[in-house]
Amino acid sequence: MLDETGQADLAEHDSTTGLGQGPAPGLFHDPATGHPRPPRREFKARGSFTERCPGCNLPVLNCLCPYQASTESEARVWLITHPLEHLKPTNTGRLIRDVLPDTEVFTWYRTAPDERLLALLEDPRFAPFVIFPDDQPDYAGRVVGMDAVGEVKASGRTPVFILLDGTWRQARRIFRKSPYLDRLPVLPLATSRLTRYQLRKPASQAHLCTAEVAAELLRQSGDTTAAQVLDDYFDAFNVSYAASRRYEKIEQPTPAMRRLLAYRDDDR
Numbered sequence: 559m560l561d562e563t564g565q566a567d568l569a570e571h572d573s574t575t576g577l578g579q580g581p582a583p584g585l586f587h588d589p590a591t592g593h594p595r596p597p598r599r600e601f602k603a604r605g606s607f608t609e610r611c612p613g614c615n616l617p618v619l620n621c622l623c624p625y626q627a628s629t630e631s632e633a634r635v636w637l638i639t640h641p642l643e644h645l646k647p648t649n650t651g652r653l654i655r656d657v658l659p660d661t662e663v664f665t666w667y668r669t670a671p672d673e674r675l676l677a678l679l680e681d682p683r684f685a686p687f688v689i690f691p692d693d694q695p696d697y698a699g700r701v702v703g704m705d706a707v708g709e710v711k712a713s714g715r716t717p718v719f720i721l722l723d724g725t726w727r728q729a730r731r732i733f734r735k736s737p738y739l740d741r742l743p744v745l746p747l748a749t750s751r752l753t754r755y756q757l758r759k760p761a762s763q764a765h766l767c768t769a770e771v772a773a774e775l776l777r778q779s780g781d782t783t784a785a786q787v788l789d790d791y792f793d794a795f796n797v798s799y800a801a802s803r804r805y806e807k808i809e810q811p812t813p814a815m816r817r818l819l820a821y822r823d824d825d826r
């Protein structure tokens with residue numbers, strides 16, 4: 559869930575073709591002769607930035623693949639992702655599935671709910687919670703606290719955090735326009751943590767990105783290892799991507815990267 563200005567993402571201006579940043583290479587003409595001339599140096603810099611790793615979809619300059627660690631958690635995460643969010647390389651929801659392979663990702667279409675999601679909502683093994691702020695009175699009766707997650711675990715069911723993945727405006731629309739969510743308890747995330755996300759400009763530092771929300775929910779509900787691995791993986795993503803935008807190669811792994819490497823080694 560991101561702020562509405564999250565749409566204005568520099569990375570979405572990336573283009574492997576060079577289009578969108580002025581005339582394409584080859585279309586430059588020498589003003590003196592009128593003959594085509596080779597593209598300017600700038601295009602090479604842009605091109606090397608936008609060359610993406612097929613494994614992690616990050617710029618190859620600082621690829622995330624060496625740090626990809628997977629783990630398990632008692633609670634599950636299901637993402638309901640706005641269709642426009644899937645296309646953004648800065649989306650952090652996908653990081654959750656990298657770390658927790660049991661994560662489900664559904665694409666939200668207002669008039670066509672995902673059949674698999676509807677079936678899973680009826681599955682008695684799972685106890686889903688919609689993660690959403692408790693700032694409107696009309697659903698105050700559905701709001702629960704983190705203790706409800708503990709009660710679900712004690713009863714032998716699997717708690718599920720349903721995250722609405724998009725900008726705040728998109729998340730609010732998903733919440734309001736999805737009748738199958740109307741009967742579920744609403745769990746607001748209570749935290750004083752501030753966002754560390756550098757890739758989009760938040761309206762407020764208190765607006766966490768989707769991976770940060772998931773890490774904090776896992777931490778508060780007792781999945782401390784999963785929370786730490788996800789938090790470190792998000793940190794590695796964030797730092798790597800931001801450095802690539804500055805055309806900087808990260809030479810020394812950060813503390814979060816070192817913890818991920820150690821975790822992967824232990825896992826083998």
Ligand SMILES: [Zn+2]
Nearest residue numbers: 611614621623
């Ligand atoms: Zn990679």
